[in-house]
Amino acid sequence: MYQKTFGYRVFSVFNYLILALAGLLCIIPIIHILAISFSASAPANAHLVGMWPVDFNTESYTKTMNNPNFLRAFWISIGRTALGASITLAVITLGGYALSKDTTVFKARSRYAWYFVFTMWFSGGIVPLYIVIRNLHMMNTIWALVLPGSVAVFNMILLMNFFRATPKELEEAAFIDGAGHFSILFRVYLPLAMPAIATMSLFTIVGNWNAWFDALLYINDYRNYPLATFLQTIIVQQDFSKLNPDVNELKNISQRTVKAAQIFIGMLPVLVVYPFLQRFFVKGIVLGAVKE
Amino acid sequence: MGTTTKAIAGNEVLRQETDKSKSRGFLKRTWPLHIMLLPAVILQFIFVYVPLGGLVIAFQDYKPYDGIFHSKWVGLEHFKFMFDYPDIKQVITNTALIAGLKIICGIIVPFVFALLLNEVNFNPFKRTVQTLVYLPYFISWVFLGGILNDMLASDGIINTVLHNWFGVKESILFLGDGNWFRFVVVLSDVWQQFGYGTIVYLAALAGVNPSLYEAAEVDGATRWKQTWHVTIPSLLPIVIVVGTLALGNILNAGFDQIFNLYNPLVYSKGDIIDTFVYRTGILNGQYSLATAVGIFKSLIGFVLIIVGYKLAQKYADYKIF
Incomplete structure (x- = not known):
């Protein structure tokens, strides 16, 4: 038994230490930004804050929450995420189910499969897509953000594999009972596919919340920016020109503690959603990836 | 799992009924599957296949004002x-x-x-x-x-x-x-x-x-x-x-x-x-x-x-x- 040897025990101690350190390393930046956001602005500006707030106060959050530009962007992000994730989940569930049917039953299946796989490999790039969106008069609308990437082909294939792994007998029994494809999908397959659906939800919700570049291209008016794009502009690029802020507002948003609070609120939805869906996603990915 | 037992029971029925069900057309009735794929097909057509055609502007001197059809062709x-x-x-x-x-x-x-x-x-x-x-x-x-x-x-x-x-x-x-x-x-x-x-x-x-x-x-x-x-x-x-x-x-x-x-x-x-x-x-x-x-x-x-x-x-x- 190797576990009992002295050498292995020494290794084990170091191993636990290294793993714990690596785990901490992944959240230290988040803790640091959280500590700054809850500190008073003087110690924060003097760089006295480490992992714990100095002179604890919530002023930066009050300021952030009283900033109408921030709040508007926040709600746009919520709306965009809800709409985008709903569209993606609906489209890939329906598509994944249809593609999971055998070619003997559904002759056109392989043609459809190629149609989608092709789009995974080839794309026109930024400019042609931009031209299409402009010609569809989608500029400055939420549709320019939620529609172009809504068919997540890879996730659709994962779902397809998941549906395929579901025992055929269930479908046949439902069919005997007189169910059609739509009720088989919603009453038989979906309840069984909840781990996979949870995984896809995590990815699409997080993906929509985090997306920032598309709005930089397709939205001209900063008042329609989602939060990630808004923060990208004012915190990362430090470009206030679009905002036309008055002196007071400018002083507020360029404060280190307020920046930290904005970043933390920006990450918060992901931090909240993640633990709930995390236990599903490893299972979902592995199950979906396994082929028969 | 009520459904599973029903499935096993149903399997016997199905074996006898396979031919009948085929003639009833369920297995061949694929239009719901086409409908299910329709949204994804349309979205990919608009946002992937149409822009692929737009790649032609790489060989043009594209001006937004002239559009794809009237911009000058410049080759490579x-x-x-x-x-x-x-x-x-x-x-x-x-x-x-x-x-x-x-x-x-x-x-x-x-x-x-x-x-x-x-x-x-x-x-x-x-x-x-x-x-x-x-x-x-x-x-x-x-x-x-x-x-x-x-x-x-x-x-x-x-x-x-x-x-x-x-x-x-x-x-x-x-x-x-x-x-x-x-x-x-x-x-x-x-x-x-x-x-x-x-x-x-x-x-x-x-x-x-x-x-x-x-x-x-x-x-x-x-x-x-x-x-x-x-x-x-x-x-x-x-x-x-x-x-x-x-x-x-x-x-x-x-x-x-x-x-x-x-x-x-x-x-x-x-x-x-x-x-x-x-x-x-x-x-x-x-x-x-x-x-x-x-x-x-x-x-x-x-x-x-x-x-x-x-x-x-x-x-x-x-x-x-």
């Missing part, structure tokens, strides 16, 4: 112009160097980490570590960029720690010095991705045949020898697959990350194809040039993906379908 001029552009060699070098380092580290670090994690028998600890290390993968580079800009500033926490604990006298310009910038880009990418990268290896580790370990144990192999002679050879195929498939990303150095970290000071060492195209192509309105560079990038990526698949097929017997 933009491609020539691209290779004559003074900065382009540096940009391609930066891209390949940063992406290459990311690919190599992105394979080794998760692999080693998965091996270490696999030695942990105390499950709550294992799960906690996993939860923590997967997390950065889900956070946008906008926020990570905001945090790193703060932490890596000349008076930020990293420099403070280096100064107070390690006696480093002058602050290091992590994001203002080209060489440090490359280092930060690769390191922070590994930091963000390594946890997520372990998933595939952990899955493969769970699939290693336990009898191999038992046999090695009987032969008196230490854990180190078991790792070397059983675990690593068992994981090698999946490592080869991951590595070869990553080849296609040799010109994708990570637009989101670099765009949120860089500044004009580090353009010479940190500017990559995607950021270069955004600045010179999109912001300056040279749409045809931007598209031409995009085509060049896709071509290289596509060739490498094909080569990667062939290699994966040859050495690891891997097929995507």
Whole structure:
């Protein structure tokens, strides 16, 4: 038994230490930004804050929450995420189910499969897509953000594999009972596919919340920016020109503690959603990836 | 499971009824399946296939005012112009160097980490570590960029720690010095991705045949020898697959990350194809040039993906379908 040897025990101690350190390393930046956001602005500006707030106060959050530009962007992000994730989940569930049917039953299946796989490999790039969106008069609308990437082909294939792994007998029994494809999908397959659906939800919700570049291209008016794009502009690029802020507002948003609070609120939805869906996603990915 | 029992019972019925059901047309009634696929087909047509046609502007002198149908045809001029552009060699070098380092580290670090994690028998600890290390993968580079800009500033926490604990006298310009910038880009990418990268290896580790370990144990192999002679050879195929498939990303150095970290000071060492195209192509309105560079990038990526698949097929017997 190797576990009992002295050498292995020494290794084990170091191993636990290294793993714990690596785990901490992944959240230290988040803790640091959280500590700054809850500190008073003087110690924060003097760089006295480490992992714990100095002179604890919530002023930066009050300021952030009283900033109408921030709040508007926040709600746009919520709306965009809800709409985008709903569209993606609906489209890939329906598509994944249809593609999971055998070619003997559904002759056109392989043609459809190629149609989608092709789009995974080839794309026109930024400019042609931009031209299409402009010609569809989608500029400055939420549709320019939620529609172009809504068919997540890879996730659709994962779902397809998941549906395929579901025992055929269930479908046949439902069919005997007189169910059609739509009720088989919603009453038989979906309840069984909840781990996979949870995984896809995590990815699409997080993906929509985090997306920032598309709005930089397709939205001209900063008042329609989602939060990630808004923060990208004012915190990362430090470009206030679009905002036309008055002196007071400018002083507020360029404060280190307020920046930290904005970043933390920006990450918060992901931090909240993640633990709930995390236990599903490893299972979902592995199950979906396994082929028969 | 009521449904299951019903299914088994139904199976008998079905066997007799198969012919009848076919004649009733259920199995051949595929129109609901076509309807289910319709939204995805339309969306992909509008947002992928139509823009593919728009690639033609790479061979035109595209002016938004004239549109695709009335812009002047210039053939390969933009491609020539691209290779004559003074900065382009540096940009391609930066891209390949940063992406290459990311690919190599992105394979080794998760692999080693998965091996270490696999030695942990105390499950709550294992799960906690996993939860923590997967997390950065889900956070946008906008926020990570905001945090790193703060932490890596000349008076930020990293420099403070280096100064107070390690006696480093002058602050290091992590994001203002080209060489440090490359280092930060690769390191922070590994930091963000390594946890997520372990998933595939952990899955493969769970699939290693336990009898191999038992046999090695009987032969008196230490854990180190078991790792070397059983675990690593068992994981090698999946490592080869991951590595070869990553080849296609040799010109994708990570637009989101670099765009949120860089500044004009580090353009010479940190500017990559995607950021270069955004600045010179999109912001300056040279749409045809931007598209031409995009085509060049896709071509290289596509060739490498094909080569990667062939290699994966040859050495690891891997097929995507």
